[in-house]
Amino acid sequence: MLQKNTLLCAALSTALLAGVTSTANAAVVASLKPLGFIASAIADGVTTTEVLLPDGASEHDYSLRPSDVKRLQNADLVFWVGPDMEAFMEKSARQIPANRQVQMQALSEVQPLLIKGGDDDEHDHEGHDHGGENHDEHHHHGDYNMHLWLSPEIARMSAVAIHQKLVELMPQSRARLDANLKDFEAKLAQTDKQVGSELAPVKGKGYFVFHDAYGYFEKHYGLTPLGHFTVNPEIQPGAQRLHQIRTQLVEQKATCVFAEPQFRPAVVEAVARGTSVRMGTLDPLGTSIKLGKESYSQFLSQLSTQYASCLKGD
Structure with a gap:
Protein backbone atom coordinates (compact mmCIF):
# COMPACT_ATOMS: atom_id res chain seq x y z
CA MET A 1 0.00 0.00 0.00
CA LEU A 2 2.82 2.34 0.98
CA GLN A 3 4.63 1.56 -2.27
CA LYS A 4 1.43 2.30 -4.25
CA ASN A 5 1.04 5.67 -2.50
CA THR A 6 4.67 6.48 -3.16
CA LEU A 7 4.25 5.64 -6.84
CA LEU A 8 1.03 7.69 -7.00
CA CYS A 9 2.76 10.69 -5.39
CA ALA A 10 5.66 10.34 -7.82
CA ALA A 11 3.26 10.20 -10.77
CA LEU A 12 1.37 13.27 -9.52
CA SER A 13 4.62 15.16 -8.98
CA THR A 14 5.76 14.30 -12.50
CA ALA A 15 2.41 15.42 -13.95
CA LEU A 16 2.48 18.69 -11.99
CA LEU A 17 6.10 19.29 -12.96
CA ALA A 18 5.23 18.64 -16.62
CA GLY A 19 2.43 21.20 -16.33
CA VAL A 20 4.76 23.78 -14.84
CA THR A 21 7.42 23.04 -17.44
CA SER A 22 5.01 23.35 -20.36
CA THR A 23 3.81 26.73 -19.05
CA ALA A 24 7.36 27.91 -18.45
CA ASN A 25 8.50 26.86 -21.92
CA ALA A 26 5.44 28.05 -23.82
CA ALA A 27 6.31 30.50 -26.56
CA VAL A 28 5.21 33.96 -27.55
CA VAL A 29 4.61 33.90 -31.31
CA ALA A 30 5.02 37.18 -33.20
CA SER A 31 3.79 37.55 -36.78
CA LEU A 32 6.71 39.66 -38.08
CA LYS A 33 10.32 40.02 -37.02
CA PRO A 34 10.13 43.63 -35.68
CA LEU A 35 7.19 42.52 -33.49
CA GLY A 36 9.44 39.67 -32.34
CA PHE A 37 12.02 42.30 -31.32
CA ILE A 38 9.50 43.95 -28.99
CA ALA A 39 8.09 40.67 -27.63
CA SER A 40 11.50 39.06 -27.03
CA ALA A 41 12.59 42.05 -24.92
CA ILE A 42 9.57 41.68 -22.61
CA ALA A 43 9.64 37.85 -22.51
CA ASP A 44 13.43 37.66 -21.97
CA GLY A 45 14.30 35.01 -19.37
CA VAL A 46 10.63 34.05 -18.96
CA THR A 47 9.67 32.33 -22.21
CA THR A 48 10.89 32.04 -25.79
CA THR A 49 9.75 34.20 -28.71
CA GLU A 50 9.22 32.85 -32.22
CA VAL A 51 8.50 34.68 -35.50
CA LEU A 52 6.09 33.36 -38.14
CA LEU A 53 7.25 35.25 -41.25
CA PRO A 54 10.55 33.77 -42.51
CA ASP A 55 13.43 36.14 -43.38
CA GLY A 56 13.17 37.30 -46.97
CA ALA A 57 9.40 36.74 -47.19
CA SER A 58 6.91 39.62 -47.52
CA GLU A 59 4.04 40.20 -45.11
CA HIS A 60 2.00 41.33 -48.13
CA ASP A 61 1.75 37.92 -49.83
CA TYR A 62 2.66 35.24 -47.26
CA SER A 63 0.53 32.10 -46.77
CA LEU A 64 0.52 30.14 -43.52
CA ARG A 65 1.94 26.62 -43.62
CA PRO A 66 0.31 23.83 -41.55
CA SER A 67 3.25 24.08 -39.10
CA ASP A 68 2.55 27.83 -38.69
CA VAL A 69 -1.09 27.15 -37.85
CA LYS A 70 0.02 24.61 -35.22
CA ARG A 71 2.46 27.12 -33.67
CA LEU A 72 -0.33 29.71 -33.44
CA GLN A 73 -2.68 27.21 -31.80
CA ASN A 74 -0.03 26.13 -29.25
CA ALA A 75 1.26 29.62 -28.44
CA ASP A 76 0.73 31.14 -25.03
CA LEU A 77 0.54 34.58 -26.58
CA VAL A 78 0.24 35.72 -30.19
CA PHE A 79 1.41 39.23 -31.09
CA TRP A 80 0.41 40.71 -34.47
CA VAL A 81 -0.57 44.03 -36.06
CA GLY A 82 -4.04 42.91 -37.09
CA PRO A 83 -6.08 41.75 -40.11
CA ASP A 84 -5.36 44.94 -42.07
CA MET A 85 -1.66 44.01 -42.20
CA GLU A 86 -1.33 40.23 -41.80
CA ALA A 87 -4.36 39.08 -43.82
CA PHE A 88 -2.69 35.64 -43.88
CA MET A 89 -3.35 35.26 -40.14
CA GLU A 90 -6.93 36.46 -39.91
CA LYS A 91 -8.63 33.05 -40.14
CA SER A 92 -6.29 31.35 -37.63
CA ALA A 93 -6.41 34.30 -35.21
CA ARG A 94 -10.19 33.92 -34.89
CA GLN A 95 -9.54 30.57 -33.18
CA ILE A 96 -7.25 32.18 -30.55
CA PRO A 97 -8.92 33.49 -27.35
CA ALA A 98 -8.71 37.26 -26.83
CA ASN A 99 -6.69 36.83 -23.61
CA ARG A 100 -3.98 35.03 -25.61
CA GLN A 101 -3.34 37.65 -28.27
CA VAL A 102 -2.20 41.26 -28.54
CA GLN A 103 -3.35 43.02 -31.69
CA MET A 104 -1.43 46.26 -32.22
CA GLN A 105 -4.06 48.03 -34.31
CA ALA A 106 -6.80 47.27 -31.75
CA LEU A 107 -5.03 48.84 -28.74
CA SER A 108 -7.14 51.80 -27.60
CA GLU A 109 -4.05 53.99 -27.07
CA VAL A 110 -2.82 53.25 -30.59
CA GLN A 111 -5.99 54.06 -32.54
CA PRO A 112 -5.73 57.88 -32.16
CA LEU A 113 -2.15 57.68 -33.51
CA LEU A 114 -3.04 55.91 -36.78
CA ILE A 115 -2.00 57.88 -39.85
CA LYS A 116 -3.46 57.70 -43.34
CA GLY A 117 -1.76 55.47 -45.87
CA GLY A 118 -0.75 56.82 -49.26
CA ASP A 119 -3.13 56.52 -52.20
CA ASP A 120 -2.48 53.47 -54.30
CA ASP A 121 -1.09 54.75 -57.58
CA GLU A 122 -2.16 51.72 -59.58
CA HIS A 123 -5.82 51.72 -58.61
CA ASP A 124 -7.96 53.93 -56.43
CA HIS A 125 -9.49 52.69 -53.20
CA GLU A 126 -13.11 53.46 -52.50
CA GLY A 127 -13.31 56.37 -50.12
CA HIS A 128 -15.04 56.00 -46.75
CA ASP A 129 -16.85 58.73 -44.92
CA HIS A 130 -15.29 58.85 -41.45
CA GLY A 131 -17.42 61.78 -40.31
CA GLY A 132 -19.75 59.51 -38.34
CA GLU A 133 -16.76 57.44 -37.16
CA ASN A 134 -18.21 54.11 -38.24
CA HIS A 135 -15.75 51.94 -36.35
CA ASP A 136 -16.17 48.95 -38.66
CA GLU A 137 -14.68 51.02 -41.49
CA HIS A 138 -11.91 52.52 -39.41
CA HIS A 139 -9.10 50.22 -40.51
CA HIS A 140 -9.68 49.32 -44.16
CA HIS A 141 -6.38 48.44 -45.78
CA GLY A 142 -5.31 51.42 -47.86
CA ASP A 143 -7.00 53.95 -45.56
CA TYR A 144 -4.48 53.66 -42.73
CA ASN A 145 -0.78 52.86 -42.73
CA MET A 146 -0.45 49.62 -40.76
CA HIS A 147 3.37 49.46 -40.50
CA LEU A 148 2.87 50.31 -36.82
CA TRP A 149 6.15 48.80 -35.59
CA LEU A 150 7.99 51.72 -37.21
CA SER A 151 6.61 54.06 -34.54
CA PRO A 152 8.74 54.08 -31.35
CA GLU A 153 5.69 55.36 -29.47
CA ILE A 154 3.41 52.53 -30.65
CA ALA A 155 6.21 50.01 -29.97
CA ARG A 156 6.32 51.17 -26.34
CA MET A 157 2.52 50.90 -26.00
CA SER A 158 2.65 47.39 -27.48
CA ALA A 159 5.40 46.38 -25.02
CA VAL A 160 3.16 47.51 -22.14
CA ALA A 161 0.27 45.42 -23.53
CA ILE A 162 2.50 42.33 -23.96
CA HIS A 163 3.81 42.76 -20.41
CA GLN A 164 0.25 42.95 -19.07
CA LYS A 165 -0.86 39.75 -20.87
CA LEU A 166 2.25 37.80 -19.83
CA VAL A 167 1.79 38.84 -16.18
CA GLU A 168 -1.78 37.49 -16.38
CA LEU A 169 -0.57 34.23 -17.96
CA MET A 170 2.58 33.81 -15.82
CA PRO A 171 2.05 35.68 -12.52
CA GLN A 172 4.96 33.76 -10.97
CA SER A 173 7.31 35.64 -13.36
CA ARG A 174 6.00 39.13 -12.58
CA ALA A 175 9.27 40.47 -11.11
CA ARG A 176 11.26 39.51 -14.21
CA LEU A 177 8.56 40.81 -16.58
CA ASP A 178 8.40 44.13 -14.69
CA ALA A 179 12.19 44.49 -14.91
CA ASN A 180 12.14 43.65 -18.63
CA LEU A 181 9.53 46.31 -19.37
CA LYS A 182 11.47 48.90 -17.39
CA ASP A 183 14.68 48.02 -19.28
CA PHE A 184 12.90 48.14 -22.64
CA GLU A 185 11.43 51.58 -21.97
CA ALA A 186 14.76 52.97 -20.73
CA LYS A 187 16.70 51.60 -23.74
CA LEU A 188 14.01 52.84 -26.15
CA ALA A 189 14.14 56.38 -24.70
CA GLN A 190 17.93 56.41 -25.01
CA THR A 191 17.86 55.10 -28.62
CA ASP A 192 15.10 57.53 -29.56
CA LYS A 193 17.35 60.44 -28.51
CA GLN A 194 20.35 59.04 -30.42
CA VAL A 195 18.31 58.47 -33.59
Whole structure:
Protein backbone atom coordinates (compact mmCIF):
# COMPACT_ATOMS: atom_id res chain seq x y z
CA MET A 1 0.00 0.00 0.00
CA LEU A 2 2.82 2.34 0.98
CA GLN A 3 4.63 1.56 -2.27
CA LYS A 4 1.43 2.30 -4.25
CA ASN A 5 1.04 5.67 -2.50
CA THR A 6 4.67 6.48 -3.16
CA LEU A 7 4.25 5.64 -6.84
CA LEU A 8 1.03 7.69 -7.00
CA CYS A 9 2.76 10.69 -5.39
CA ALA A 10 5.66 10.34 -7.82
CA ALA A 11 3.26 10.20 -10.77
CA LEU A 12 1.37 13.27 -9.52
CA SER A 13 4.62 15.16 -8.98
CA THR A 14 5.76 14.30 -12.50
CA ALA A 15 2.41 15.42 -13.95
CA LEU A 16 2.48 18.69 -11.99
CA LEU A 17 6.10 19.29 -12.96
CA ALA A 18 5.23 18.64 -16.62
CA GLY A 19 2.43 21.20 -16.33
CA VAL A 20 4.76 23.78 -14.84
CA THR A 21 7.42 23.04 -17.44
CA SER A 22 5.01 23.35 -20.36
CA THR A 23 3.81 26.73 -19.05
CA ALA A 24 7.36 27.91 -18.45
CA ASN A 25 8.50 26.86 -21.92
CA ALA A 26 5.44 28.05 -23.82
CA ALA A 27 6.31 30.50 -26.56
CA VAL A 28 5.21 33.96 -27.55
CA VAL A 29 4.61 33.90 -31.31
CA ALA A 30 5.02 37.18 -33.20
CA SER A 31 3.79 37.55 -36.78
CA LEU A 32 6.71 39.66 -38.08
CA LYS A 33 10.32 40.02 -37.02
CA PRO A 34 10.13 43.63 -35.68
CA LEU A 35 7.19 42.52 -33.49
CA GLY A 36 9.44 39.67 -32.34
CA PHE A 37 12.02 42.30 -31.32
CA ILE A 38 9.50 43.95 -28.99
CA ALA A 39 8.09 40.67 -27.63
CA SER A 40 11.50 39.06 -27.03
CA ALA A 41 12.59 42.05 -24.92
CA ILE A 42 9.57 41.68 -22.61
CA ALA A 43 9.64 37.85 -22.51
CA ASP A 44 13.43 37.66 -21.97
CA GLY A 45 14.30 35.01 -19.37
CA VAL A 46 10.63 34.05 -18.96
CA THR A 47 9.67 32.33 -22.21
CA THR A 48 10.89 32.04 -25.79
CA THR A 49 9.75 34.20 -28.71
CA GLU A 50 9.22 32.85 -32.22
CA VAL A 51 8.50 34.68 -35.50
CA LEU A 52 6.09 33.36 -38.14
CA LEU A 53 7.25 35.25 -41.25
CA PRO A 54 10.55 33.77 -42.51
CA ASP A 55 13.43 36.14 -43.38
CA GLY A 56 13.17 37.30 -46.97
CA ALA A 57 9.40 36.74 -47.19
CA SER A 58 6.91 39.62 -47.52
CA GLU A 59 4.04 40.20 -45.11
CA HIS A 60 2.00 41.33 -48.13
CA ASP A 61 1.75 37.92 -49.83
CA TYR A 62 2.66 35.24 -47.26
CA SER A 63 0.53 32.10 -46.77
CA LEU A 64 0.52 30.14 -43.52
CA ARG A 65 1.94 26.62 -43.62
CA PRO A 66 0.31 23.83 -41.55
CA SER A 67 3.25 24.08 -39.10
CA ASP A 68 2.55 27.83 -38.69
CA VAL A 69 -1.09 27.15 -37.85
CA LYS A 70 0.02 24.61 -35.22
CA ARG A 71 2.46 27.12 -33.67
CA LEU A 72 -0.33 29.71 -33.44
CA GLN A 73 -2.68 27.21 -31.80
CA ASN A 74 -0.03 26.13 -29.25
CA ALA A 75 1.26 29.62 -28.44
CA ASP A 76 0.73 31.14 -25.03
CA LEU A 77 0.54 34.58 -26.58
CA VAL A 78 0.24 35.72 -30.19
CA PHE A 79 1.41 39.23 -31.09
CA TRP A 80 0.41 40.71 -34.47
CA VAL A 81 -0.57 44.03 -36.06
CA GLY A 82 -4.04 42.91 -37.09
CA PRO A 83 -6.08 41.75 -40.11
CA ASP A 84 -5.36 44.94 -42.07
CA MET A 85 -1.66 44.01 -42.20
CA GLU A 86 -1.33 40.23 -41.80
CA ALA A 87 -4.36 39.08 -43.82
CA PHE A 88 -2.69 35.64 -43.88
CA MET A 89 -3.35 35.26 -40.14
CA GLU A 90 -6.93 36.46 -39.91
CA LYS A 91 -8.63 33.05 -40.14
CA SER A 92 -6.29 31.35 -37.63
CA ALA A 93 -6.41 34.30 -35.21
CA ARG A 94 -10.19 33.92 -34.89
CA GLN A 95 -9.54 30.57 -33.18
CA ILE A 96 -7.25 32.18 -30.55
CA PRO A 97 -8.92 33.49 -27.35
CA ALA A 98 -8.71 37.26 -26.83
CA ASN A 99 -6.69 36.83 -23.61
CA ARG A 100 -3.98 35.03 -25.61
CA GLN A 101 -3.34 37.65 -28.27
CA VAL A 102 -2.20 41.26 -28.54
CA GLN A 103 -3.35 43.02 -31.69
CA MET A 104 -1.43 46.26 -32.22
CA GLN A 105 -4.06 48.03 -34.31
CA ALA A 106 -6.80 47.27 -31.75
CA LEU A 107 -5.03 48.84 -28.74
CA SER A 108 -7.14 51.80 -27.60
CA GLU A 109 -4.05 53.99 -27.07
CA VAL A 110 -2.82 53.25 -30.59
CA GLN A 111 -5.99 54.06 -32.54
CA PRO A 112 -5.73 57.88 -32.16
CA LEU A 113 -2.15 57.68 -33.51
CA LEU A 114 -3.04 55.91 -36.78
CA ILE A 115 -2.00 57.88 -39.85
CA LYS A 116 -3.46 57.70 -43.34
CA GLY A 117 -1.76 55.47 -45.87
CA GLY A 118 -0.75 56.82 -49.26
CA ASP A 119 -3.13 56.52 -52.20
CA ASP A 120 -2.48 53.47 -54.30
CA ASP A 121 -1.09 54.75 -57.58
CA GLU A 122 -2.16 51.72 -59.58
CA HIS A 123 -5.82 51.72 -58.61
CA ASP A 124 -7.96 53.93 -56.43
CA HIS A 125 -9.49 52.69 -53.20
CA GLU A 126 -13.11 53.46 -52.50
CA GLY A 127 -13.31 56.37 -50.12
CA HIS A 128 -15.04 56.00 -46.75
CA ASP A 129 -16.85 58.73 -44.92
CA HIS A 130 -15.29 58.85 -41.45
CA GLY A 131 -17.42 61.78 -40.31
CA GLY A 132 -19.75 59.51 -38.34
CA GLU A 133 -16.76 57.44 -37.16
CA ASN A 134 -18.21 54.11 -38.24
CA HIS A 135 -15.75 51.94 -36.35
CA ASP A 136 -16.17 48.95 -38.66
CA GLU A 137 -14.68 51.02 -41.49
CA HIS A 138 -11.91 52.52 -39.41
CA HIS A 139 -9.10 50.22 -40.51
CA HIS A 140 -9.68 49.32 -44.16
CA HIS A 141 -6.38 48.44 -45.78
CA GLY A 142 -5.31 51.42 -47.86
CA ASP A 143 -7.00 53.95 -45.56
CA TYR A 144 -4.48 53.66 -42.73
CA ASN A 145 -0.78 52.86 -42.73
CA MET A 146 -0.45 49.62 -40.76
CA HIS A 147 3.37 49.46 -40.50
CA LEU A 148 2.87 50.31 -36.82
CA TRP A 149 6.15 48.80 -35.59
CA LEU A 150 7.99 51.72 -37.21
CA SER A 151 6.61 54.06 -34.54
CA PRO A 152 8.74 54.08 -31.35
CA GLU A 153 5.69 55.36 -29.47
CA ILE A 154 3.41 52.53 -30.65
CA ALA A 155 6.21 50.01 -29.97
CA ARG A 156 6.32 51.17 -26.34
CA MET A 157 2.52 50.90 -26.00
CA SER A 158 2.65 47.39 -27.48
CA ALA A 159 5.40 46.38 -25.02
CA VAL A 160 3.16 47.51 -22.14
CA ALA A 161 0.27 45.42 -23.53
CA ILE A 162 2.50 42.33 -23.96
CA HIS A 163 3.81 42.76 -20.41
CA GLN A 164 0.25 42.95 -19.07
CA LYS A 165 -0.86 39.75 -20.87
CA LEU A 166 2.25 37.80 -19.83
CA VAL A 167 1.79 38.84 -16.18
CA GLU A 168 -1.78 37.49 -16.38
CA LEU A 169 -0.57 34.23 -17.96
CA MET A 170 2.58 33.81 -15.82
CA PRO A 171 2.05 35.68 -12.52
CA GLN A 172 4.96 33.76 -10.97
CA SER A 173 7.31 35.64 -13.36
CA ARG A 174 6.00 39.13 -12.58
CA ALA A 175 9.27 40.47 -11.11
CA ARG A 176 11.26 39.51 -14.21
CA LEU A 177 8.56 40.81 -16.58
CA ASP A 178 8.40 44.13 -14.69
CA ALA A 179 12.19 44.49 -14.91
CA ASN A 180 12.14 43.65 -18.63
CA LEU A 181 9.53 46.31 -19.37
CA LYS A 182 11.47 48.90 -17.39
CA ASP A 183 14.68 48.02 -19.28
CA PHE A 184 12.90 48.14 -22.64
CA GLU A 185 11.43 51.58 -21.97
CA ALA A 186 14.76 52.97 -20.73
CA LYS A 187 16.70 51.60 -23.74
CA LEU A 188 14.01 52.84 -26.15
CA ALA A 189 14.14 56.38 -24.70
CA GLN A 190 17.93 56.41 -25.01
CA THR A 191 17.86 55.10 -28.62
CA ASP A 192 15.10 57.53 -29.56
CA LYS A 193 17.35 60.44 -28.51
CA GLN A 194 20.35 59.04 -30.42
CA VAL A 195 18.31 58.47 -33.59
CA GLY A 196 16.84 61.96 -33.34
CA SER A 197 20.38 63.41 -33.17
CA GLU A 198 21.63 61.28 -36.09
CA LEU A 199 18.71 62.29 -38.33
CA ALA A 200 18.58 66.00 -37.37
CA PRO A 201 21.16 67.06 -40.04
CA VAL A 202 19.17 65.40 -42.88
CA LYS A 203 15.78 66.99 -42.13
CA GLY A 204 14.64 68.81 -45.24
CA LYS A 205 16.50 66.50 -47.65
CA GLY A 206 13.92 64.97 -50.01
CA TYR A 207 13.82 61.33 -51.08
CA PHE A 208 11.60 58.59 -52.51
CA VAL A 209 10.99 55.22 -50.81
CA PHE A 210 10.12 51.98 -52.60
CA HIS A 211 6.83 51.41 -50.79
CA ASP A 212 4.60 53.38 -48.47
CA ALA A 213 5.78 51.82 -45.19
CA TYR A 214 7.75 54.44 -43.29
CA GLY A 215 5.20 57.12 -42.38
CA TYR A 216 5.36 56.61 -38.60
CA PHE A 217 9.16 56.68 -38.49
CA GLU A 218 9.33 59.71 -40.83
CA LYS A 219 6.71 61.66 -38.87
CA HIS A 220 8.34 60.86 -35.52
CA TYR A 221 11.77 62.08 -36.64
CA GLY A 222 10.64 64.93 -38.92
CA LEU A 223 11.98 63.54 -42.21
CA THR A 224 11.00 64.83 -45.67
CA PRO A 225 9.68 62.08 -47.97
CA LEU A 226 8.71 63.23 -51.49
CA GLY A 227 6.77 60.08 -52.32
CA HIS A 228 6.80 56.33 -52.89
CA PHE A 229 6.92 54.02 -55.88
CA THR A 230 4.03 51.80 -54.76
CA VAL A 231 1.64 51.17 -51.83
CA ASN A 232 1.63 47.40 -52.29
CA PRO A 233 5.12 46.11 -53.15
CA GLU A 234 3.56 43.16 -54.98
CA ILE A 235 2.23 45.63 -57.58
CA GLN A 236 5.01 47.00 -59.74
CA PRO A 237 4.38 50.64 -60.74
CA GLY A 238 3.47 51.20 -64.39
CA ALA A 239 5.46 53.11 -67.01
CA GLN A 240 3.44 56.33 -66.55
CA ARG A 241 4.00 56.26 -62.78
CA LEU A 242 7.75 55.69 -63.24
CA HIS A 243 7.93 58.63 -65.65
CA GLN A 244 6.18 60.83 -63.04
CA ILE A 245 8.64 59.74 -60.33
CA ARG A 246 11.66 60.38 -62.55
CA THR A 247 10.35 63.87 -63.34
CA GLN A 248 9.78 64.55 -59.61
CA LEU A 249 13.27 63.27 -58.71
CA VAL A 250 14.79 65.89 -61.01
CA GLU A 251 12.33 68.75 -60.41
CA GLN A 252 12.26 68.41 -56.61
CA LYS A 253 16.01 67.81 -56.43
CA ALA A 254 15.61 64.54 -54.52
CA THR A 255 18.75 63.40 -52.70
CA CYS A 256 18.00 59.66 -52.54
CA VAL A 257 15.82 56.81 -53.68
CA PHE A 258 15.55 53.82 -51.36
CA ALA A 259 15.09 50.18 -52.37
CA GLU A 260 14.34 47.30 -49.94
CA PRO A 261 16.18 43.97 -49.44
CA GLN A 262 12.89 42.03 -49.63
CA PHE A 263 12.27 43.13 -53.24
CA ARG A 264 15.48 44.59 -54.79
CA PRO A 265 13.38 46.29 -57.45
CA ALA A 266 15.16 46.95 -60.73
CA VAL A 267 12.64 49.77 -61.28
CA VAL A 268 14.34 51.86 -58.57
CA GLU A 269 17.69 51.56 -60.34
CA ALA A 270 16.10 52.30 -63.71
CA VAL A 271 14.45 55.48 -62.45
CA ALA A 272 17.60 56.79 -60.74
CA ARG A 273 19.90 55.98 -63.70
CA GLY A 274 21.36 59.06 -65.38
CA THR A 275 20.39 61.39 -62.51
CA SER A 276 22.51 62.67 -59.62
CA VAL A 277 20.15 60.93 -57.17
CA ARG A 278 21.87 58.45 -54.83
CA MET A 279 20.50 54.96 -54.14
CA GLY A 280 20.11 53.52 -50.65
CA THR A 281 18.38 50.54 -49.04
CA LEU A 282 15.91 50.58 -46.16
CA ASP A 283 15.01 47.36 -44.35
CA PRO A 284 11.58 47.76 -42.67
CA LEU A 285 11.76 44.21 -41.23
CA GLY A 286 15.25 44.20 -39.68
CA THR A 287 16.15 41.01 -41.56
CA SER A 288 19.75 40.76 -40.34
CA ILE A 289 18.98 41.47 -36.65
CA LYS A 290 18.65 38.59 -34.18
CA LEU A 291 15.89 38.53 -31.58
CA GLY A 292 17.09 39.67 -28.19
CA LYS A 293 16.69 42.09 -25.32
CA GLU A 294 17.91 45.13 -27.28
CA SER A 295 16.92 44.10 -30.82
CA TYR A 296 14.17 46.70 -31.25
CA SER A 297 16.60 49.50 -30.39
CA GLN A 298 19.13 47.95 -32.81
CA PHE A 299 16.38 47.96 -35.46
CA LEU A 300 15.67 51.70 -35.00
CA SER A 301 19.40 52.49 -35.04
CA GLN A 302 19.95 50.44 -38.21
CA LEU A 303 17.08 52.18 -40.02
CA SER A 304 18.41 55.56 -38.91
CA THR A 305 21.87 54.76 -40.28
CA GLN A 306 20.35 53.54 -43.56
CA TYR A 307 18.53 56.86 -44.00
CA ALA A 308 21.43 59.05 -42.85
CA SER A 309 24.21 57.40 -44.88
CA CYS A 310 22.37 57.93 -48.18
CA LEU A 311 20.93 61.38 -47.37
CA LYS A 312 24.26 62.73 -46.07
CA GLY A 313 26.13 61.17 -48.99
CA ASP A 314 29.17 60.49 -46.85
